[in-house]
Amino acid sequence: MLRVSGDAFATYWVRREAIKTLRQLDDRTLRDIGISRCQIETAVAGNFDLELVRIR
Known part of the structure; x- marks a missing residue:
């Protein structure tokens, strides 16, 4: 259970950083892109x- 929570938090954190970068x-x-x-x-x-x- 703890590992699942940790994985979910890590995924959330990586996505937030990607959004920030973009x-x-x-x-x-x-x-x-x-x-x-x-x-x-x-x-x-x-x-x-x-x-x-649609590519312009």
């Missing part, structure tokens, strides 16, 4: 469907 990028860089600012949390959570992204 938020520091400018909009052009985000666009270059295929996401917009409003999609950062969804992309980090893994719920981002790249098939729906």
Whole structure:
């Protein structure tokens, strides 16, 4: 039980750091990697469907 809680906390912490890092990028860089600012949390959570992204 403790290990599961520890793993969940570690996953949470890694995702928060990824979100923080992506938020520091400018909009052009985000666009270059295929996401917009409003999609950062969804992309980090893994719920981002790249098939729906339109490359401009």
